[in-house]
Amino acid sequence: MAEEAVAAGHIPHIAGKSFFLVDPLDGTKEFVGRNDDFTVNIALIEKGEPVAGVVYAPALGILYAATRNKAKKAVVSAQHDIGPPTIIGCRSRGDRLVALASRSHNSQETIAYLAEHGITDYESIGSSLKFCLLAEGLADIYPRLSRTMEWDTAAGDAVLRAAGGETVTMDGSPLTYGKRNQKSDVDFANPYFVSRGKD
DSSP states (O other): OBHHHHHTTOOOOOTTSOEEEEEEEEOHHHHHTTOSOOEEEEEEEETTEEEEEEEEETTTTEEEEEETTEEEEEEBOTTOOBOOOEEEOOOBOOSSOEEEEESSSOOHHHHHHHHHTTOOEEEEEOTTHHHHHHHTTSOSEEEEOSOOBHHHHHHHHHHHHHTTOEEEETTSOBOOSOOOSOSSSOTTBOOOEEEEOBO
């Protein structure tokens, strides 16, 4: 299932099935603005959970991939050759948390969340790369208190979870995928969430 197909009204029957979520261009504003923070996202969803995923940042020449409990990063050359992958993992939290926020879709709610939790150090990053930077141990937390859809988050979330992190809604429940017939929003819309590395 892809963002463009859903926008065109082509929604496959996914109830109880495994399915792929695809976003061929995550970070459209970054792409248009000639910023390198855009990605191609593919995730495998099983029983509402992202169990495998690939996040490719073509302008950066970086590929992240994940299966259950194993996340990897590889460098992709200008000739599109993929270098040897290295295992990545979330870092343990220290006394000073480093946060990531959306470059193009930040919100006052996100800023308030950071202030409420005493987090003053944050960097604005585009696309699903925020999940991957958490998975790589380069930051600690990514609160998202603005609109996202499942195809925006699933692949990066799979990488983060495989690296030892988690993505939870504001009530502490794991973020799920394949959400249809929601009372409060459209199909496949995510609620606000927080992604984070190890406690």
